Amino acid sequence: MVRAPCCAKMGLKKGPWTHDEDLILINYINLHGHPNWRALPKLAGLLRCGKSCRLRWTNYLNPDIKRGNFSREEEEMIIQLHSAMGNRWSAIAARLPGRTDNEIKNVWHTHLKKRVNSNSNSKTSESKEKVEEIKEQESVELSPFETNSSTRTSYNEIDSPQTSSTYNSSVTTSTNAYDENLCMDDMDLKNFPGIDDEFWSEIFSGENSGELPVVQENIGQFPSGCGYESILHDDMDFWFNVFTRGDELKQF
DNA sequence: AACATCAGCAACCGCCCCCGA
């Protein structure tokens, strides 16, 4: 069975995400969670495939993500985990709070692989011990019913609760909580520590004011409290219109 | 200053697994 690529639909945008798209995605997920990634872009008014949205969220927009350079400790951790687990990036990411599998994969290929290769001959007994320790932990964590070929999912379920996927699932499962309880306190920018201040300042500064009229006009109302939700619904209407009009245009 | 090369990283692609109908 061969499934068509998720972006095979004509008219879906590919490539780098814009600030506007990021904002739409963040707004939508904060309001509704992401119970269904495939349906999300259409509901949110994005001309993207669901997969692309999921990737953008988990690798970049998720507030749990710690951005910036990897510390020496983190790098050492990755090296040790990699020697114990191999290329199981999601499993490695699960042990590094705030880091995504994609990010770790990139760091590995760009920095750490070379370093490990150059140090491969001079591996200390200490580091070997740590690798063995991790391997041991692995075998303990895996349930007795699971073999070494256990699925990725089962591994991740056992793994650290601090992962970004945990956040994702909490958003997904607590959609109602978001809908019912969302107010400015929840939407405080402090809840997005992982995203650069620059990112927010660019969005909120009015730099895109011409492109995002509705959003920009209402930004100033955020501190007033729970009016935010209705504002965002208005935004959704706006973008939904954009999207549906886009559909109309495609017919020509 | 202009061009070439390299490095870093965001994003895409295709495959696999899980789960519900």
Place this chain on the structure above:
DNA sequence: CTCGGGGGCGGTTGCTGATGT
């Protein structure tokens, strides 16, 4: 039990900025 949809994972690509010539 089977099938298909959805989500997740790892590998790879390609763009962009930095550095070297």
